[in-house]
Amino acid sequence: RFFQACLTKTDYGIKAQEYLTGRGITPEIIERFSIGVALPNYNALLSALGKRGCSAGLLVQAGLAVNYDRGPMDKFRGRVMIPIQDPRGHVVGFGGRILEQNSQQMAKYMNTGETEWFNKRTLLFGMNVALKEIKKRRQAVIVEGYMDAISLHAAGIDWAVASMGTAFAQEQAKLLARAADEVVFSYDSDAAGQRATVRAVSIAKEAGLKVRVLIVPDGKDPDEFVRKHGKDAYLRLIETAVSGIEFQMQYVISQNNVSNLAGKVEAVSNILPFLLECKNEIEVAQHIKTLAQRLTIDEGLIMSEYRKLSRKNDRGEAVSKWQIQPNVLSTEDLAEQLLLYVILKNTDLALVYRDKIDSVGFMSKFRGEIYEGLLKQLDAGSKSAADKLFTELSNEAATELAQIMTKDLAEENGEKLVDDCLRQMRRGALERSYEEHRLRADEYERLGDDRFLQELAESQKIKDEIKKLY
Known part of the structure; x- marks a missing residue:
């Protein structure tokens, strides 16, 4: 009610109303969503609610105020305020959208933190x-x-x-x-x-x-x-x-270079787990037919791979990094993250292992971007390369870097951890190459092309290399 009163009964509220009108938000919608505004003052809410017996500590606990060195201050200032309500209409949190367009140092959107009442999930x-x-x-x-x-x-x-x-x-x-x-x-x-x-x-x-x-x-x-x-x-x-x-199929295809066989193999591998989520085999068959036409791959080969994966799934084995939990990483993803964590914390190792890392490479282009950015900083003589990386990276790579740097690992033996990560990354690269040659051998054999023997030999050679890693 305080934020609503600020919107309708203050001069600052006129500016907020103009902003909302400019976005096509009518008074009826403002009322429907109980939209208000937070004044630009540092203690407008604290003062108003304090007079009504609400302590600063309680407002901090609710995520509406923040403790600073100078004391508690309003968290939301100069923002359109949007109450977040549960399905029964109880206000459990707030979202705020910045009004002043010149406030580039401020986040455009801000939410109250999660509490026992406010859980975004x-x-x-x-x-x-x-x-x-x-x-x-x-x-x-x-x-x-x-x-x-x-x-x-x-x-x-x-x-x-x-x-x-x-x-x-x-x-x-x-x-x-x-x-x-x-x-x-x-x-x-x-x-x-x-x-x-x-x-x-x-x-x-x-x-x-x-x-x-x-x-x-x-x-x-x-x-x-x-x-x-x-x-x-x-x-x-x-x-x-x-x-x-x-x-999902369109997205995966767009993320792979399907003009070559390696890209097609990668695309099929990432699409198959989605097919396991289909309700019946008729639907699966239709999607496989469509996929085969798009990638110009034999339909029977894709169906064969699907059935193998389906049997794994029936046994309860993990089938893909795309499964329901979005934060579950494959072993290769984790190895790349851990490697970057170690060399970002100890940049000397980045230089010592540079040739080996270059020879293996990164599966994730964003982690590859982080690595190249680190080398660029080190080559320029920077001693605090990790600190400067965020400003040089794309948004996606910066997000990945932030996730990597939140890890908390003991580093008694950084060299051993780097070696282990490189071994796992090498294994991932070999496994992808093995799958490419195996599928190519199947395709050549189906066509009666003698080159399938060469591809089989190559796939066996790669399989032997994988065994040597462990």
């Missing part, structure tokens, strides 16, 4: 206002951020909810499954949004939901698109949204 923004329409349509549109959801509601798409970030969770999927039969993901079209959609599709299917994916054209987010093109254009995007598995 169990909540969907807008569920309390969208629930009735979701139940009526048996469909929900899922976007990333609360401004996306609010803009869709303003345009009349009032069955939209937001996952408040790109980490869609099993708890959120189960929440939706109680109200809807189908979900349509409409995440941002950038690289992070697409990766998140790939994982989210699997999670939603696991909850028993039918899943489709809406691709917003021209790299726009849903908020920008619906404000520019309107409700009818967005409804057409919903109508033409592709199935979840179709999107």
Whole structure:
């Protein structure tokens, strides 16, 4: 109520109202979502609620104030304030969007931290206002951020909810499954949004939901698109949204150079686990047929690989890094992360092992970018290379670096750890090469081409090299 009063009864609130009007957010939508504004003062909320008997300590605990050296201050200042409510309409947290466009040093969006009431995994923004329409349509549109959801509601798409970030969770999927039969993901079209959609599709299917994916054209987010093109254009995007598995296949293919056999093998390997999530073999057969046509690979070979993987899955064996938990890494991923962690902490090792690391290379292009950036800093004579890397990297590589640097490892023997990581990375590279030659041998044998003997010999040679590593 305080934030709402600041919006409607202060001069600063006029600026916020102009911003909201410019985004097509009407007074009715402002009321529906209880939108307000935080004043730019350092203690406006602390003072107002303090007079009503609310202690600074409690506001800090709730994530609305922060303790500084000079004492507690308001966490949210100069922001449009959006209450985050549970499905019953209880306010459990807040999101704030910066108003001053010249405040580049400030984060554009900020949330209250998680508390015992506010757990993002169990909540969907807008569920309390969208629930009735979701139940009526048996469909929900899922976007990333609360401004996306609010803009869709303003345009009349009032069955939209937001996952408040790109980490869609099993708890959120189960929440939706109680109200809807189908979900349509409409995440941002950038690289992070697409990766998140790939994982989210699997999670939603696991909850028993039918899943489709809406691709917003021209790299726009849903908020920008619906404000520019309107409700009818967005409804057409919903109508033409592709199935979840179709999107996953398209994404994987786009991430591999399928003009050569190695890229095709990698693409098939990453797509097969998604096929295991299909409900029946008829659906699987159709997708394999489509995949074979796209990659110009024999349909029978893909089906054979699928059945092998299916048998592994039936025995409870792990089949892919794409499985439901998005943070589970393959051994090769982990080896690359650990290697970078060690050489970033001890840059002398980066120079000692430079030739060996170069000969193996990185499976992840973003981890490769981190490594090349580190060498560039070291070659320039920098003594604190890791500290300067963040400003030089792409957003995806910087995110990867931040994840790597949060690890907490004992480093009694850095050289041994580097050797172990390089061995695992080498094994991963050899296994991919082995699979490429084996599939090529199968294809040549099917065509009656004598070159299959050469490919078999090469695959056996690689298999022997793998054994020598351990």
